[in-house]
Amino acid sequence: MTGMEKIEARKVKILETAAKVFSKKGFQDTTISEIAKASRTSEASIYDYFTTKENLLFSIPLELMRQLHDVMEYHLKLIRGSINKVYAVMNMQLMFYQEHPEFTAVLLLILKHNRRFIDTESHKEIRKNLRIFDRIIEEGVQSGEFRENINPYYVRSTFIGTMEHIVINWLMVGNPKNLLDASDQLFDICVKLLEKDEKLPACPFLSGNCGSGVLPENAELPAG
């Protein structure tokens, strides 16, 4: 492990620990000394890396949001059909939250309501992820798969708002036990909002393995 890598590893360790402690005790009730102890570093080192307690907090989502973004972009390429993409994105988000509950708590319970967070590099990443939603909606509208008279901003707000509302509930009162249980219900809602009213005959493109939503690359797609 080179020097560079060692440092990077320490930073990650600190960020993970910080997420853990912040998520449990909140920002103000967490002390740097606590994070230092738990991450087996010194307080001074934390300040070396992150300059400020708040900046440490703000740095938590940076890397993870990038990963999520990459994963989503990667998988979306493999998927045909806007509605399938919606489902995939929703699912990936929920899985991601499910797998990183501490990070999610920091993000949804602490960061999202901090005005200073908006001017952050991390927030930029978040906006990049939002744009994936927007793109999918636009594509769906243009391809004729979705209703045309959609206000994308409000649809997105519904997706995000509802999802986050459910995730926050999951974080705060532990309901539902498993976030993915909400997946189908959420998807239904999306469908209701996006579907064309006069559809007939049946849209064939969901037929088959929608469970994953990820079609094999060589999947034969219906003519539409």
Add this chain to the structure above:
Amino acid sequence: MTGMEKIEARKVKILETAAKVFSKKGFQDTTISEIAKASRTSEASIYDYFTTKENLLFSIPLELMRQLHDVMEYHLKLIRGSINKVYAVMNMQLMFYQEHPEFTAVLLLILKHNRRFIDTESHKEIRKNLRIFDRIIEEGVQSGEFRENINPYYVRSTFIGTMEHIVINWLMVGNPKNLLDASDQLFDICVKLLEKDEKLPACPFLSGNCGSGVLPENAELPAG
């Protein structure tokens, strides 16, 4: 003004001031001394009334939520039709937020993410308001005005989650300028979720037991 009333007036003054300051600077960055000065009281008096800084915070929504509840109940009695009630409730909520931005900021940016707030008298009031939603949805389903295969919890989550998402945006970046501008869009979304599918059969791209699984068991599925 009797002694009792005088005291009540002072409490209200303190609560209003607290909402103002908390909403501007957040909970931790607000000091009791600040609130005391701004409300022309002494710190000691604040402690006399509210015992704790956090308890002061938690007391802020109590009275206002009761008012909102009363107002909503009162007006709902005058309205016929579940969908009309949905619209009315949504509108009243938005108007209420619009008229009490500082209170709203405290509620949505500070209190909603505090685990200890859940065990609070104020939170009880909030749940009472939520139950109004639930009731309307149930009624609509039973009267046949809404689809039957509705999961009330998720529908409510969508209403609340979307609305709060929009309100938070309004609080944090000032968009939309006027909350009521969102009213119609929000209502459209509600309608989409609640309205009966007159046409048949159901959305084809849900065909198959994929994602959703919420179809009536005997639903006729397209051939695919």
Add this chain to the structure above:
Amino acid sequence: MTGMEKIEARKVKILETAAKVFSKKGFQDTTISEIAKASRTSEASIYDYFTTKENLLFSIPLELMRQLHDVMEYHLKLIRGSINKVYAVMNMQLMFYQEHPEFTAVLLLILKHNRRFIDTESHKEIRKNLRIFDRIIEEGVQSGEFRENINPYYVRSTFIGTMEHIVINWLMVGNPKNLLDASDQLFDICVKLLEKDEKLPACPFLSGNCGSGVLPENAELPAG
């Protein structure tokens, strides 16, 4: 003792203690906690009264300099003759330093070399005391008691500079044991600077090209 007086007494106690500790350990090596302990107060109280460690330091001379000023003005009224006034002022200063060694150490070893101190209320008092010197010199010149071709600024600088130089020596190496021992010597110097030249012609060795001070090697020197 009224509340007002009690507070004033505590402030004085803190200032005295601060002078003691600062004089012994210097500004930076002194901790507020030390002063709090030694003055039997809490650190928080010190900050209540003085807002800042540096401001505490700067506040030390305020009252004492006023006292010195009053004492000097009072006594000067009783004295006739400018040279006698010079002597009196010098003596009073030295006595004052002698009696307040800790305060003097703070003043001469710490404060006088702090640029921020100049903009201080305390420093204003110090300048008021300096003006007493100026006044005496002016009066002496106008009354004809002193030489006319005196540059008051430089004479004052000599008085103050020499006195402080001696006092600093006293503080740092304890020499002389008693400051007042220096009194007569200092006064002699003052006299030499102020007295009229009765004799004529002027001191011979000033004649000529002192401008450079560096005479050519073969310069003709006066007999001396």
Add this chain to the structure above:
Amino acid sequence: MTGMEKIEARKVKILETAAKVFSKKGFQDTTISEIAKASRTSEASIYDYFTTKENLLFSIPLELMRQLHDVMEYHLKLIRGSINKVYAVMNMQLMFYQEHPEFTAVLLLILKHNRRFIDTESHKEIRKNLRIFDRIIEEGVQSGEFRENINPYYVRSTFIGTMEHIVINWLMVGNPKNLLDASDQLFDICVKLLEKDEKLPACPFLSGNCGSGVLPENAELPAG
């Protein structure tokens, strides 16, 4: 440049930088890291060379004071007449200060009031320079050029004290613009202190009860 010289050059660079930063921000408000950055070295190197922050500070005058000493000794050899030497020494000091304002600030505003500085090699050099003054005075007295009844210690204190007082003023408030402007005035003062009293009889206003300085109100004052 040999290895030895390279190291010497780096030390000088560090010392110069240190003087610059210390003079601007004071000792405590200067960080080693700052000096390291400004001198393009590492903090560790500074510790290699100077072991301690304070020792770095104390090392600043060492070389320069030696240079000043050498220069003064060199030039004094070329000068005849004690009073001329006084003038020369004064001038050389002022020129030196003028040319090294940062160094001078460190010396007069920081070091001179530090008790630990006295036990320093640098301070030894300073004392060597003081002895030049003493020597000149002694010589002047012995040669009959100066008054015999001089107390050399006080005369020196007057020279040094006055000069430093003026230099400190120059450093702190920028007055006079050019230090050498003070040169003649300072010299006049020296002359006044050193010159023989040709005239007779002695200054009348010293007669009598100057001990107290406080004359009885009805005291008979000399005509002046």
Add this chain to the structure above:
DNA sequence: CATGAATGAGCCTTCATTCAT
């Protein structure tokens, strides 16, 4: 020799909270 990196130690400052009046 030079230095990047790590840290122990500590201080100033802030408040929530209490209490005597």
Add this chain to the structure above:
DNA sequence: AATGAATGAAGGCTCATTCAT
């Protein structure tokens, strides 16, 4: 009932200093 005053407790942050490479 109301409050001016006092403080205990704690935490963010800074550096001088060390050491492994």
